[in-house]
Amino acid sequence: MIGLEHLVRSYEYPPSNETMMNSLFSIAAVLAPERRRAFLVDFIVAQIIDADFIKVFPLNDPLAVLIDLHKKNGAQEVEARMIRSSGENSPNPIYVVGIYRDKEEIVGQCVGERLDIAVEMAAREGLLRLWGITPELNFLFGDQMNTMKFEDYEEPHYRLEKICSEGVDTSVADQFKEYVPNVVEMALKYRKEIYPEVGNAHTKRLRHKFSRGTVARRTFRYRVKPRVYTIA
Structure with missing residues (x-):
């Protein structure tokens, strides 16, 4: 990221993620508070x-987590509904799914090529809304960071396994x-x-036949409609 893998001397090569993390924390610790803030924001x-979000926090069951968090915030019912769809019988279908709270308020919406994928993506988008990570969120860089209140972000985030109800799957998928x-x-x-159901697969090959043209080769070689030959 900032050249640490070339600067850090360690008995292991290449350095592990834990070693890189500890090195980054060490660099941030020796900086002055103002320079530390600028370092964190800029780098x-x-x-x-x-x-x-899917790669950083790939929850196995995001819909169950979203439902449980909204019910803890006072929701009576949270459900997924298909808003619209297109091309169900085509090679590229589209499903639009929304997550509704108490049958009226929509708290998540996304699309997918399958209905289950659309539900999962809508649940992930609903979690981002719940945590305040939306496209309208603007991060301040450079001199603008002087107006940012870092005190509002010093408290650690809650852990899902501690606030979610018992039985809710808060595990993440193993992407590696x-x-x-x-x-x-x-x-x-x-x-x-x-093989007993389908048998041998057949392929088709097109044989193109061209006209010979004149001796002086002044005319184009017009292509004739190809014939289909089935090859076992």
């Missing part, structure tokens, strides 16, 4: 402002888990399940 906030396909299992599944 840290400037790089995380465009971070994708590598998928290793089992080739033998895939081949056996094709032989036992797919």
Whole structure:
């Protein structure tokens, strides 16, 4: 980020994320308060402002978390509704889903290519609204940060597992888990399940035939409509 991986001397190479984190905290600790604030705003906030919420905090069940948080804030009922859809029978369908609080107030809305994806994306957008992270939020940089009240942001954020009800899934997905396909299992599944139902796959090839043109090659070689040949 700021060249720490080239400056920090450590017994491990490359340095781990924990080592980089401790090094960053050490640099921030030795700076004066005013320079520390400028450092955090110009180097840290400037790089995380465009971070994708799904990649930073990939909740396994964002809808359950959103419903539980709104009910703790006084909501009687929180439900997901499909607002509109288009192209259900096409290769690229679109579903628009909204999360409604007490049947009237909409607290989240998003689109998706499947209905379950649209519900999940709408729940994530509702969590961002609940936490005040909206497109209208403006961060102050440079000299404008002098008007920012840092005291309002010094308290640590709450932890979901502490405020959510028992039974609500607050775990996050493991995005770094590598998928290793089992080739033998895939081949056996094709032989036992797919091949008896579908049979041999057929492909089509187009053979183009062109006119020979004149001897002087003054005319274009007009293309004739190709014929379809099925190859087993």
